Amino acid sequence: MNVLVCVKRVPDPGARIELAAGDQAIETRKLGFTIGPHEECAVEEAVRLIEKLGGSATVLTLGPADAEEQLRDSMAVGADRGILLETEGDDWDPAQTAAAIVAAIRAAERQGSRFDLFLFGNESADAGGFQVGIRVAQALDLPCITGVKRLEAQANKVLARREIATGWEVYEVGLPALLTVREGLNSPRHPSFRSLMAARKKPIERSRPERDPVGLELLRLRLPPDRGTSAEMLGEGKAAVPRVIEVLKELGVLQA
Amino acid sequence: MILAFIEGERNPISPLCLQALTFARELAAGQGMPLEAVAFEREAGDLPGVLQRHGVSRIHRVEHPRLDDYAPEAWAKALAQLMDRARPQFVLAAATDRGNEILARVAAVKNLPMAANCIGWAPGSPPVVVRQRWGGSLLEEAALHAVPPLLTVAPHAVEVREIETQMEASLETFSPVLEEKDFRVRVVAREETHPEGVSLRTASVVVGGGRGVGSADGFRVLEELASLLGAAVGGSRVATNNGWRTHAQQIGLTGNRIAPDLYIACGISGAIQHYVGCKGSKNILVINQDREAPFFRRATHGVVGDLHEVLPALIEEIRRIKT
Missing domain, CATH: 3.40.50.620 (HUPs)
Incomplete structure (x- = not known):
């Protein structure tokens, strides 16, 4: 089983967001970077699959030169090699991103790579476009299951489950296939010191992708108006209970 | 058109x-x-x-x-x-x-x-x-x-x-x-596994727990409060990553977005990842020991205290009123 996982370098999800001058990007000087929680699960799943079925895991990202850090992180938990589609670090829209990934996959296949399974996050943690994986699947004519939270893979097919309000939808498709996955699929491992060292020696291919015309053009970012409320403090410890009861009654949660 | x-x-x-x-x-x-x-x-x-x-x-x-x-x-x-x-x-x-x-x-x-x-x-x-x-x-x-x-x-x-x-x-x-x-991609089977409890996404009251709950057992007191109020129970990413709640019960960026009339958040500091999942709530009551928790600045009501002291006292009082 050869797996290609696509990831995106994003600021740590817990970080406080501030805008950079020009309002076209967020201020990143003080931020740490990571890949999104969905993608951490995608990398982990790829590594588990090749541990079980053999084969190799390749991790691909489109982003600035610094996105090498996210490829190394992914290789430290078991991916074999990396592909970096290097940009100037500005925002690529989902269709541009997908087209560059498709071109890179075709180039890798021309050089003899064969991928059985393509894994993406269901949506990126930052832009949240919900479409790059689907666009890649369409261009490569691959069956695509989105929002996967349980996966059973065999050499030639996958059984995938997507969670809905009442339970699970079950899908089955033959390989090759493309899946977009969600956090909860597995518990990603942490790298060891040795694996971090080993990842520094693993190969990364770098190239500059071609850029299609923009379809969804980022004009400006802004912070939403703050809720601006400061909580009405109802008291401390058990002593707050009578006021909490009054509030529950005021809100109609408890019968007055 | x-x-x-x-x-x-x-x-x-x-x-x-x-x-x-x-x-x-x-x-x-x-x-x-x-x-x-x-x-x-x-x-x-x-x-x-x-x-x-x-x-x-x-x-x-x-x-x-x-x-x-x-x-x-x-x-x-x-x-x-x-x-x-x-x-x-x-x-x-x-x-x-x-x-x-x-x-x-x-x-x-x-x-x-x-x-x-x-x-x-x-x-x-x-x-x-x-x-x-x-x-x-x-x-x-x-x-x-x-x-x-x-x-x-x-x-x-x-x-x-x-x-x-x-x-x-x-x-x-x-x-x-x-x-x-x-x-070629279609639903081949459905598994109805989720209990017919109050749904997080549609509940009018939600009780959520985070790091401060401390364990899966610690959620019992939240469930008790929820059952008295007809509320759904959810957890922060810390609670689901620790296995205290299932991932389906996560409230946050990578989980559910909720919009109840009242969200009672217990032992949750209120990081952005969690807040974006609950900011649609009309009222947010935060119960947290740490008076500096950022959640207090985004809540409508706050109680500074250990949820394991506050909730049992609150439950007892609600029971008394109801009988």
Whole structure:
């Protein structure tokens, strides 16, 4: 089983967001970077699959030169090699991103790579476009299951489950296939010191992708108006209970 | 014409879908265009009546013998074919799993831009939308350079409103041309595993727990409070990553977005990742030992204290009132 996982370098999800001058990007000087929680699960799943079925895991990202850090992180938990589609670090829209990934996959296949399974996050943690994986699947004519939270893979097919309000939808498709996955699929491992060292020696291919015309053009970012409320403090410890009861009654949660 | 995609997951029409319809109707009015809808549901109940009350003038009902259960490629192909015939200027859906998937797939098939989780728009050429990034903690204004652009409407971006003077909606059947290959991805089985408890996404009261709960056992006191209030129970990412709650019960960027009348958040510091999942709540009561917890600055009510002291006392008092 050869797996290609696509990831995106994003600021740590817990970080406080501030805008950079020009309002076209967020201020990143003080931020740490990571890949999104969905993608951490995608990398982990790829590594588990090749541990079980053999084969190799390749991790691909489109982003600035610094996105090498996210490829190394992914290789430290078991991916074999990396592909970096290097940009100037500005925002690529989902269709541009997908087209560059498709071109890179075709180039890798021309050089003899064969991928059985393509894994993406269901949506990126930052832009949240919900479409790059689907666009890649369409261009490569691959069956695509989105929002996967349980996966059973065999050499030639996958059984995938997507969670809905009442339970699970079950899908089955033959390989090759493309899946977009969600956090909860597995518990990603942490790298060891040795694996971090080993990842520094693993190969990364770098190239500059071609850029299609923009379809969804980022004009400006802004912070939403703050809720601006400061909580009405109802008291401390058990002593707050009578006021909490009054509030529950005021809100109609408890019968007055 | 503005075309709204109506999904249905057994229920004829969901609140999120009605919100998207309200958004679509305001867009249609702003553009001086009629609003039409496309529905895939076979047992739609009084769908025409509901859509009429939301200003829909024509309903395209998609009919095909094989469209019995969800099959994203077939649904998207059918929608793309309808778009070729009906020529909408915008296509909208609710930003649900299905709404996002179907519109993204149509966007891929027809090489159109798609903007997920929109909360607003501005007229012009090209049109501009305001959409959520980071689960709504950052907003993006984006221009859409193709016709028709595809938009999904963020949950709780607008309040559902029906129209006052409704007109009769015409009902048309649309029969797409589909092949066997369009059904290679489809639901082959369903597993109804989630207990019929109060649903997090629709509950009017939610009790949530985080790091401060301390263990899976620690959630018992939250469940007890929830059962007294008819509330749903959820957890922060810390609670689900530690296995104290299932991932399906996560509230946050990578879990559920909730919008109850009251959210009681226990032992949760209120990081952005969590807050974006609950910011639709009308009232937030935070119970936390740490008086510096950032959640207090975003809550409507706060109690400084250990949830394992406050909740048992609160439960006892509610029991006393109820008997």
